[in-house]
Amino acid sequence: MKKNIAIIMGGYSSEYDISIKSGNVVHKFLDNSKFNAYRIIISKEKWVYVDLENNESPIDKSDFSVTVEGKKIRFDCVFNAIHGTPGEDGLIQAYFELLGLPHTSCNHYQSALTFNKRDLLSSLKPYGIPCAQSYYVNAGDHIDERAIIDKVGLPCFVKANRAGSSYGISKVYKQEDLTAAIANAFTEDDEVIIESFLDGTEVSVGVITYQNEIKVLPITEIVSENDFFDYEAKYLGQSQEITPAMITKPQEKAVTDLAEFIYRTLRLKGYTRSEFIFMDDTPYLLEVNTTPGLTEESILPQQAAAAGIDLKTLFSSAIEEALR
Known part of the structure; x- marks a missing residue:
């Protein structure tokens, strides 16, 4: 039936x-x-x-x-x-x-944890996973621009702590633009994370449970035509998404191992897509998405296709794993 x-x-x-x-x-x-x-x-x-x-x-x-x-x-x-x-x-x-x-x-705790960028990075810090320097601001806090810049430097990224698809994110080059960027982030969330700029190769790594096993999909390299991988780059075609990524074998192994380690350590399930930036051969974690985009143009379906998994099979597998 x-x-x-x-x-x-x-x-x-x-x-x-x-x-x-x-x-x-x-x-x-x-x-x-x-x-x-x-x-x-x-x-x-x-x-x-x-x-x-x-x-x-x-x-x-x-x-x-x-x-x-x-x-x-x-x-x-x-x-x-x-x-x-x-x-x-x-x-x-x-x-x-x-x-x-x-x-x-994912289950409710893992979903809540990964959606909260600040809590996610804090929970993984004891494992020595590299990430950008960060500074936290909540709605109503006094904004000390000098203290922020002293910690994260310029340029920096100002992000809504609990939002996706690059809503509420700005890249800030000058101290005088910091307050406006924070105000923009507050339109999406009452918590903000400000991170140092990592100048390197950005990649996205899909990790899924497939046929009762954890599987790391082929890696995607992201080359944005804009200043960073913003909404227009993600959804309006203003970027190149290259699968498999044009990275070295040591880089591929490092980020594959790290993405799988995060999936297992946090006890994730279903589909996930983690974002990293390479500084030399070291992948720095940006975030983990537990409900990634599933359109035909989205990154995770592209990665599945590169692994020989069509959408019908991909979606059927997710249901079969949930029912298992």
Whole structure:
């Protein structure tokens, strides 16, 4: 009997539209010989199942079911395609875990930890994982520009602590631009992380659980046409994403081993994509994404294709692993 799969998409953050695109790609390529796929759009205003004619049916949040034409539909598994809150920060994972409903993403603690850049880097620091110098600012704090620059230097990156897709991020070259950059980051989150600039080769490493084993996918090198890998570079074609990356064998081994170590150490599952910058042959960790983009142009599907895994197989595997 085919399994009922809820593909959740949307969310509460600026990444809503990107998540809708990811969710629709999952719906398009999900193996309909194995699964009945249901598009579930989650927003602050409503949680609804949307059929192919765009008719909406409300989700019963008490058990995450939906009634269509008088028939109550329960789901066997949730495919999580929500970027940002509540799908990438642990909130919806905790809800599904309370309901006992399998889902394709990390568990709630790991999702919350990785989504919080400051906490992620702090938790990995005892393992000696290299990362940029950083300085933290919360909403309402006094901003000591001199102290910030003394610690991280210029140029530096100002980032919203809990946001994705490069929302709320600025590269700052001059002290007088620092306060405006922090204000911009505060539009996405009330916590900010300011990091030193690492001048090196940027790579993205996908690590997934596939056929009951942890698998590191071919590495992608990111060459942005802009000043850094910002929103336009990620989504509007203003970058080159080269898979496999044009890096040396020692670099490839170093970053592959480190990405797998992080996945195992944090006890991650499902799909992840970690970002690094090489300083000589040493990979410095930038962040870990536990709900990466899943459009046909997104980095992780590109990496899977380079590994000989098509989207139908990739998506089926995620559900099979969750059900396992």
